Each structure stands twice: as structure tokens, then as C-alpha cells.
Amino acid sequence: MAHPKTGGYLPVPNVQELAQTWNGSGELVPDRYVRTEEAAAEEVAAGCALPVVDLGRLLDPRSSEQELANLGSACQHWGYFQLINHGVPEEVIRDVRRDITEFFKLPLEAKKACAQAPDDIQGYGQGFVFSETQKLDWADMIYLKLRPMESRNMRFWPAQPPSFRNSVDRFSTEVAKVTSSLLRLLAVDMGVEPERLLEKFGGQPQTMKVTYYPLCRQASDVLGLSPHTDACAVTLLLHVNDVQSLQTRRDDGKWHAVEPLEGAFIVNVGDTLEASTVTLGPNNLRTKVHYLPRSHYSGKNIKRNAIFL
Numbered sequence: 001m002a003h004p005k006t007g008g009y010l011p012v013p014n015v016q017e018l019a020q021t022w023n024g025s026g027e028l029v030p031d032r033y034v035r036t037e038e039a040a041a042e043e044v045a046a047g048c049a050l051p052v053v054d055l056g057r058l059l060d061p062r063s064s065e066q067e068l069a070n071l072g073s074a075c076q077h078w079g080y081f082q083l084i085n086h087g088v089p090e091e092v093i094r095d096v097r098r099d100i101t102e103f104f105k106l107p108l109e110a111k112k113a114c115a116q117a118p119d120d121i122q123g124y125g126q127g128f129v130f131s132e133t134q135k136l137d138w139a140d141m142i143y144l145k146l147r148p149m150e151s152r153n154m155r156f157w158p159a160q161p162p163s164f165r166n167s168v169d170r171f172s173t174e175v176a177k178v179t180s181s182l183l184r185l186l187a188v189d190m191g192v193e194p195e196r197l198l199e200k201f202g203g204q205p206q207t208m209k210v211t212y213y214p215l216c217r218q219a220s221d222v223l224g225l226s227p228h229t230d231a232c233a234v235t236l237l238l239h240v241n242d243v244q245s246l247q248t249r250r251d252d253g254k255w256h257a258v259e260p261l262e263g264a265f266i267v268n269v270g271d272t273l274e275a276s277t278v279t280l281g282p283n284n285l286r287t288k289v290h291y292l293p294r295s296h297y298s299g300k301n302i303k304r305n306a307i308f309l
Contacts, residue, residue, distance in 0.1 A: 009118055010129045015140050017108050019214035029218045032136045036221045050248075050258060050266065051078055055178070056085035058185050072189040075269050080248055082264040083182075083236075088174040093263060095167040097240045102161045103142070104212045114142070114156045123156035138222040140212045146172040147206035168208065175236055176206060182234060182267070204232070213245055232270035 015033075022029065051074035057067040074081035103111065116125035124142045142158070145151040146168070158164045180198070187197035213224035224245060237246065239260045246258040246266065260266055 009116065009121065009127055010132065011116075011118070012126050012129050012136055014108055015126070015136075015138055016104065016212060016214045019138075019216065023215060023217050029138075029216065029221060032134075033138050033222050034218075035135055035223050050074075051081040052261070052264075053081045053083050053267075054085050055083055055087060055181065059181065068185065068189055071185060075186070075189070078250070079269045080258075081267050082261050083178070083267050084261060084264045086178050086265055088171075088178060088265075090263065092167075092170050092174050093238070095163065096171040097238075099161050099164040099167045100210050100240050103158050103164060104140075106160060110160055111158075113160075114158050116143075116156075120153070120156075122153055124158075137225055138213060138216050139224045140214075141209055143207065143209045144168065145205060145207050147176060151205060172206060172208070178236065178265070179206075179234060210240070213243075230268055230270040234270055235268040237266040237268065 018030070028034075051070065053071050053074055054067055057063040058071065071081070111124050114124050116123035116127065121127045121143050122145055124140070126137065126140055127143060129136065142156075144156060145153065154165075157168070183197050183201055184194040187194040190197070211225060216222050227249065239246075244257060244259060246260070247255045248258055249255050258266065
């Protein structure tokens, strides 16, 4: 996956600041955020129990075969799973959660110190806005390029709180290890040499997008995050706080509310890995493995402040 193309993004109002003034005003939500038909168009099923995959069992020769079958089933039938025993130290997750939370608590002027530029997706703001009439997500974000190291532009990395940069750097290192392990294991499930999959995806960029969904008094009329798939190999999602916001849509046409396990990563098989499962067989023959009935995910029903990494 290449980094998103840059250029042409339009500035829009800060949603966190808008929510602070608007929620107590009694006025209707601004029209550019109203997406009532989209928000209500499809049925939402509560209590989605995603498959749970144990990385520790995958790496243990005594249990790897059984757990690999579990991994393959999750990818082929869901496209999502919750990853436990992933090996990322608890203090690394704790620190990055703490610093992200503290960043979004900063005054707006302090956050604007790392605001996006018109020609770059990195930084604080709301990206992918191309027209003055485009409907907007009820969310703010900070987007950072993490790897390769030379892709980092520290002008967009918050200096406050002081530990933010170190926390994100440590988190990036640990997540890269998890991703490498997953790619190797997925290759085994696909029946190809792990080095072939790592050669294709191992050097791909690593990015971090943190989305903040402010409280919305008209939660049924807005979307925190537009429905989409990810144009990458895999995405690792982490709830920063305890507010449920993630929904996934499967081939049954329903949106399913996801309840994350504490400390687990929610792993999403991205578009590029899905496409590659039919082209990476031995000697470039097509394989029989095909991951995921195309899944979408979204942030919806913003009834409390939610933060998703």
C-alpha cells in the first residue's frame, strides 16, 4: 500500500469545538453533517461476536495447526477478528492510549500546532474533503506516517503531551512485529512461502489514524466515519476508551456493532491482501484461498465521546 495521495484537501470546521458549542445551543446540527438517510438506511445488529484469534497459540508448535485453521476461517468468512495474546506490552498500549486521550483534551489552538496542510493528509484535522458541498463525518482525526522512518514529518507529530512522540514510536515498533507475524501466518494459511508475502507487503508503509468522535445530540442523524474498506494488507484497530463505536457490515447486508475485548486488536483484512489471495500461489498460479466476503466498517451512533486508533 502506498501512502494516500496528497493535495487538494479543503479545510473544514473543527468538529470537537463545534460539538462543545452546538450541543448546548438547542440548534439543529449543521446540514453538512446531516446524513439521516445513510445513518438509518441499513439494519444494525447488536452484539457482534467477532472470531477471536490467539497469536500466542499460533506461534506455539503444540497448538499452531488448530489455531491456524481458526485464523483462516476468520479471514475467509468474516474478514475481521479480535487478536489476543499479541505480545504488545500492556504499558505500550497504556501509554499510547493515555497520550492520545490527553492530546484531544488540549485546547484547539494547541492541537492546531500540528494541523494538516492543504497538500498533505498528515496531521490534525479531517482529511479527504474535496468539495464545499461534500457531506462531512462527525469526527476529527490525526493521521501520521510512521514507517519507513524517512516518511515521518515531525512537524505533524504533537509535541504535547511531552511523551506523545515516544509513546507512538514504541507502539509503532511493537505493531510492526505483530503485523510481520500475521503476514507469515497468513501466508502459511494461503499455502505460499511466507517470504513471498513478506516481500510483497513487508516493506509497505505503516500509518496511524486516530479518530475522535465527539458527543452528538442528534446521533441518529450523523456518521462518525463514512462506510469504507481499507486499501492495505491489514489494519489493526484499537479502542482508546471504552465507548463502543465500531460497526462492520458483512454479506448479509446488516451492520453489526462490535464489542472489543480489552487489550485486543481488531484486525481487518484489507483490500490489497484480499486481492492477493488469488494471485500468490506457487509459480504464480491462482490459489483457492479467497479471504473475506467484502466487509465495510464505520463509526456510527455517536452518543458519547469515542476515540479509535
